[in-house]
Each structure stands twice: as C-alpha cells, then as structure tokens.
Amino acid sequence: MKKKMLLLFLTTLILCTLPPANTSARTKEVSFTIIHTNDTHSHLEQMPRLITVINSIRAEHKNTLLLNAGDVFIGTLYFSQFKGLASIPFMNKLKYDAMTFGNHEFDLKSVTLADFIKRADFPFVSSNIDFSADQLLEPLFVRKITANPQPGKIYPAIIKKVDDELVGIFGLTTEETPLISQPNQDLIFEDALIMAKKTAAQLEHLGVNKIIALSHLGFEEDQKLAPIVKGIDIIVGGHSHTKLEEPTVIYNGKDPVLIVQTGENAAYVGELSVSFDENGMIKKWNGSLLDVQAKDSKGNYKYEEDAWAKKQLSEADQELVELLQETVGYSLIPLNGAREDVRREETNLGNLIADSILKKANEVVPTQIAFQNSGGIRASIPEGKVVMRDVMAALPFSNTLSIVDITGLQLKEILEHSVSQLNGNTGQFLQVSGIRFTFNPQLPTGKRVQSVRVNDGGHYELLNPSKIYTAAVNSYLAGGGEGYDIFKRKKVNENIIETPFLDYEMLADYLKEHSPVAPRTEGRIQEVFTNEEL
Structure with missing residues (x-):
C-alpha cells in the first residue's frame, strides 16, 4: 500500500508552475x-x-x-x-x-x-x-x-x-x-x-x-x-x-x-x-x-x-592540524591497507586493527574474537612515526564498537560470507583476531571454510558449533553492513552491547600502548586446496 500511495503522489501532485512543453518542430539542434x-x-x-x-x-x-x-x-x-x-x-x-x-x-x-x-x-x-x-x-x-x-x-x-x-x-x-x-x-x-x-x-x-x-x-x-x-x-x-x-x-x-x-x-x-x-x-x-x-x-x-x-x-585544514599531528605511535614496518590486498587476504594492518578491537572489547566483557570488514580499511600506514592523520585515513568511517554473542555455527556462517566473493571489489572480507581459519576458494560458495580454530587461553581449539562465543565487531557490521544479515537476526541482535568507542581511537590507543609495533601476517587466514574436517 505504501508503494502504491507513493506512486500516486508522484503521478498526480505536479507543480502548477510547470512550463508547457514545446511540442512544435524545431529547425535547429538542441545542444548543451x-x-x-x-x-x-x-x-x-x-x-x-x-x-x-x-x-x-x-x-x-x-x-x-x-x-x-x-x-x-x-x-x-x-x-x-x-x-x-x-x-x-x-x-x-x-x-x-x-x-x-x-x-x-x-x-x-x-x-x-x-x-x-x-x-x-x-x-x-x-x-x-x-x-x-x-x-x-x-x-x-x-x-x-x-x-x-x-x-x-x-x-x-x-x-x-x-x-x-x-x-x-x-x-x-x-x-x-x-x-x-x-x-x-x-x-x-x-x-x-x-x-x-x-x-x-x-x-x-x-x-x-x-x-x-x-x-x-x-x-x-x-x-x-x-x-x-x-x-x-x-x-x-x-x-x-x-x-x-x-x-x-x-x-x-x-x-x-x-x-x-x-x-x-x-x-x-x-x-x-x-x-x-x-x-x-x-x-x-x-x-x-x-x-x-x-x-x-x-x-x-x-x-x-x-x-x-x-x-x-x-581554513578547514587549520581546524584539523592539532588533531592530525598528534603522534600516537611508531611502526617498524609499513602497515598494509591496500584495497587490493585487504579485500582478499590477511594483512598486517588488518591484524593490528582487529587486535585493537579485541583489546578494547575485553575491557568491557570477556571477548574471544574480533572482526574488521576490509571495506572499512581505506589506507596503508607508512613505516616510522604514526600520527593521528595516518590512523584516521586508514579508518575514516568513525564506527563504534559493538559486542555480540554468537554460536560456533553462526561463526562459520560469518566466515563463509567473508570468503564468498574474492574478486577484490567488495568489502565483506574480514580481517580477524582470536581465530585462525582455512578456506578453499575453489569450492562452491557456502562450502569454502575448511577449518576454524578459536583462541582459548593461548591455545587454538577446534570450533565447537554449539558453543557460545563473544565477538567484537564495528557498528557497521552490527547493523548488517556488507551483507552480514546474521547480526540483524533477533536472537543475535537482541544481545548486542553497543559502546561509544570509535574505531580510529581504539587503534590509536593500541599504538600508544604497544609501540613500536611490527605486526606480521601469521596465518590467521589461509587458502588451502584440500578438504579438511571442521
């Protein structure tokens, strides 16, 4: 009914000031x-x-x-x-x-x-x-x-x-x-x-x-x-x-x-x-x-x-100067946030961001896992002194931290969606912390994830499909962004904890505490071409 009413409005409510159409034949071209x-x-x-x-x-x-x-x-x-x-x-x-x-x-x-x-x-x-x-x-x-x-x-x-x-x-x-x-x-x-x-x-x-x-x-x-x-x-x-x-x-x-x-x-x-x-x-x-x-x-x-x-x-730049020039840390190596990389594979900047999310979440409630959608990572960070300008360029969306409980089965579903499109054009590929998983890109969508292990006190344990895990995500993902509808489902959505912590502030705080940093890719996400049992 709402769509019909909208169409009715669009069809009938035309301003009376509309000039009459020129229906006579023209003798010259109309150009613009x-x-x-x-x-x-x-x-x-x-x-x-x-x-x-x-x-x-x-x-x-x-x-x-x-x-x-x-x-x-x-x-x-x-x-x-x-x-x-x-x-x-x-x-x-x-x-x-x-x-x-x-x-x-x-x-x-x-x-x-x-x-x-x-x-x-x-x-x-x-x-x-x-x-x-x-x-x-x-x-x-x-x-x-x-x-x-x-x-x-x-x-x-x-x-x-x-x-x-x-x-x-x-x-x-x-x-x-x-x-x-x-x-x-x-x-x-x-x-x-x-x-x-x-x-x-x-x-x-x-x-x-x-x-x-x-x-x-x-x-x-x-x-x-x-x-x-x-x-x-x-x-x-x-x-x-x-x-x-x-x-x-x-x-x-x-x-x-x-x-x-x-x-x-x-x-x-x-x-x-x-x-x-x-x-x-x-x-x-x-x-x-x-x-x-x-x-x-x-x-x-x-x-x-x-x-x-x-x-x-x-004038706009002057308002940014003090904020942007604040030193927040030091990196011993370049931090890779290149679009063509973060949208299809693990990167060291992706790991660092996910780690910063997980750390902040654990200050709220005990949390095992953190996700960062690659579409939210928009720039690399050079080696050397890191200032707030670098951090905000990498994470420009000002998303806040959300925390949610999910089952092991739902975790696998999330990871399947993460690796469902690997053409580098979508931002749904997840950078992760607290888990390690393998996937076979040659298998059909929905059947690519081969093994998932979750960090349990320093040891990575095989995923338990019925176990409840606590995961940290940004507010964009929590709202169903990048096609993650699972976070909008009632049984998941009703237990989401929303916080005021901004993503770039979490990364800046992490750098301040842990610098100098030198994060590496460490096999959190691996492509495999043989089938494994979950």
Missing part, C-alpha cells in the same frame, strides 16, 4: 553540456583545481548542467572531522543543478544527511527511496516533479529549462544500501528498475523528451537499465568508481543511451556535450574526462588553484 562528478568521497584537497576545471568548461559552453551522482560522504579526514559539512561550501560555490544520494550518504544515519541537505543551495533527486516514515528526511521530501526546485529539498525528479527546452533529471540509489550502509530503518529503498520506468514515463507524460538518470547503481546496473527503460537518454553514473574515458553507448531500440562516470575521489571531471533532434533523440555527442591534476610537458599544472577554494580549504 553536462558537467558531472561522482564518488568524490570528501577529497576536498582536489577542490581548488576542480573548481577551475568546472569554471573553464562553463566558459567554453553556453548551456551547461552540473550534476553529482552521489557519495560525497566518507573517505578522508575531512569527513571524519566535519561529517560532510566541509563539502557544502565548495558545492554551493559551484552551483550544482542536482545531486542524487549514494549509499555512503546514509552511513551516519538520517541526522547527518538531513543537516547536509538543509545547508545545500541546490536540490536533490531521488525516485526510488521512500522517505515517508523518516522523521528527519520526510519534511525535506517534496512529492512532486517540479520545474521550480528549491535548494535543500528532495524531489523524485526535476525539470530544467536548457536552451528553451525541457530536460528531466531523476535520481536512483542502489537498493543494496541497507546492506552496505547504515540508513535509518524507516527508509525503504525500492526497486530501481521499476521506479526508473515509472519516473521516466511521468516525465514523458509532461512533455519532456530529454531525460537524464542520475544513477548511483553502478556501471553494470546502468548497462542493464539503459536498453529497457524507455525515455532515458543519458545515465550519469556512480557507485562502481568506473573511469569511463568516453561515453558507453547502449541502444534502446534505435535510440542511443549514453552512460558516463568519472571514477573516484574527485580526480576527474566529466564533460559530455550532446545534441538532440526535434524528437528528443541524441544525434551527436562528445564526452571525455578532464584530469584535475593534469600537467603540461614542462610539469606545470594545467589548471590553476581557485583562490577562494584554496582559502576555504586552508
């Missing part, structure tokens, strides 16, 4: 340029030159739209300290036309996202999230497709007038957000394909025949969407961090659909120039990525730093 960013992940250090890049594109083209496909949140110390609000002045200065939500916009619940939205001087588009039961976000959601969007509000779609023509823009967010982020439970992430079809049809019904999907679904899903959703002309994508040097073209019947995406971390700005015929079909296009840090043959930066942005960044 889309400037796009995605998955910038709070990399504000790029902003001084990124602003120059965007301003240079605008100077070259008369008609432009500036769009963001989500995941402004999470990824650097700027987010850890300012919770997204440090990005707002830069985005407001750039005058974005619209942004959709990435999964990471929900990492710190609705309270942080609502504050971000209220401070924005631009609108947001979201067609497949039902905000109606969320007390903080529902007041910001306007159940209307409008040609007069207001800043700091969320719409299912908006209509922009470009070169005297109507251009529709609607937003899509991955349905996996409840699995990989921590949205409020009152939010409903609806089927993206169904809502894309319905929203595009509503825009066409309003006389709009140039439609942009602002998508945080990932490149693979965008490619599935393009040939089956009637009306979409362009997909400005995000989520998969795919660097598309030029548009990917997929045909929906005879109509080309262009898919663009810029990669990650504000390293590139996308530029897509398109020309439509009078029927709203794309006839010409030219798309590319502009390297924000590009240099000429002499090694000079191609784009100067914007003076205002440089000053703004300096």
